[in-house]
Amino acid sequence: MFSALTPSLFAFGLAALAIVVAGSRLAKMADELADRTGLGEAVFGVLLLAGVTSLPDFAATLSAALDARPDLAMSNVMGSMAVNLLFLGIADIFYRKANLEHAAASPVNLMLAALLIVLxxxxxxxxxxxxxxxxxxxxxxxxxxxxxxxxxxxxxRTQERPMWIARVTRETVPDQPEKHHQGSASRVWGEFVLMATVTGLAGWVLMEAAKGIADQSGLSDGLVGGLLTALATSTPELVTTIAAVRLGALTLAVSNIFGTNCFNMLVVAAADAGYAEGSIYHDMAPVQMTWGLISILMTAILLLGMVRRETYGIGRIGFESALILGVYSVALTIVVANG
Known part of the structure; x- marks a missing residue:
């Protein structure tokens, strides 16, 4: 679609901006719809918000797979998962009252972290x-x-019949639905669907622009996918997570990240189904395994943090947040060095 570098860069920036704007609205609407539907922040974050914020990844990854570019497809989705986990560390920095994983303690979030490691x-x-x-x-x-x-x-089942309850402390922020909201539910659902459509279309344009950037700049598909598109398609997660933290919807913030990464495993499955050359897992470069292994490591660290529930840590963030920031920096260096 984009055969020159300048139009590719312009389209990439415009699509990324559209994702940021739409994502900033999604968190507020998701918090309100979680209250209106009675699903709660955790389940709504997993079932709906996670799927919506994954739409750019889905559109971008499937586009690359259909175009027989396995490195671009897999580096985008696997790199996005590592970036999403990084965003929890960044969100912890924004939440100054206590360690985010301590305040958002939830059996559902622990289950999601364990499920993500399996997937x-x-x-x-x-x-x-x-x-x-x-x-x-x-x-x-x-x-x-x-x-x-x-x-x-x-x-x-964990949400409906939890077999253990996290200890409530002064720093714990429970998911307590607000009873009164202004405006009609249909209006909120309509805007939610509209913003979801915008993010999906922007994700497709983003990947088309990324193909042009990779072709015209000489950068490898793995580098473009793991860095540029992974970061850009993950901006809805960053925006919605930070917005949810500022709204006090901490359970929604954490469950959105874990739920999005679990949903992204369906994106991996779709990429293999859309790849016409055989198994996409065997045609991608070995460096793509780095993002998968790093995501497992980062998830396990966050799982440890949610079980330990440190109230304050380094710079008033938990030890797990400090660790995942360091782990991602090392992984980024490794990927860049391998080009």
Whole structure:
């Protein structure tokens, strides 16, 4: 679509701006709809907000896969997951009252973190298997979809019948729905759908522009996908997470990140299904494994932080936030060095 560098850069910037603007509205609407529907912040963040904020990743990754560019597709979605986890560390910096993972303690968030670790291991295991393909799909791909659906069932059961309750402290911010909202629910749903559509279309334009940037600049697909598009398509998560923290919807902020990353595993499955050359797991460069392994490490660190629930830590953020900021910086250096 974009055959020159300047139009590609302009389209990339414009699409990224559209994602930021739409994402800034989504958090407020999601918090209100979580109250109106009675689902609560955690479940609404997993079922709806996570899917909506993943639309740019879905559109961008599928576009690259259909265009037979496996490195661009997989580096975008795997890099986005690492960036999303980084955003929790950044959100912790913005929340000054206590460690974010302490204040947003929730059985659902623990379940989501554990589910994400399970889902992330599956495409990495696929890389180690023979390059099988049934109807152009690797056997791991339907397993990812099945594991995600079963994981949602576990999350829902955890929300309805939790088998343990996080200890309430002075810093804990419970999910307490607001009873009175101005305006009609249909108006809020309409704007929510509109903003979701904008983010999805912007994600598609973003990836088309990224292809032009990679072709015209000489940068590798892996570098463009893992850095430029991964960061740009993840801006809804950053904007909605920061906005949710400022609104005091801490459970929504955390569940949105974990829920988005779990949903992104469906994006990985869609990329394999849309890739016509066979198994996408075997055609991508080995460096893409770095983002997957780093995401597992960062998720495990955050899981430790949610169990430990440190009230204050380094610079008034939790030890887990400080660690994931450092881990991501090292991973970024490794990926850039490998070009």
């Amino acid at each position: 992330l291991t599956l495409p990495l295991l696929a890389i180690l298997t023979p390059p099988l393909s049934w109807w152009r799909v690797h056997p791991i791909t339907p397993l990812i979809v099945g594991a995600y659906i079963f994981g949602l069932h576990l999350v829902n």
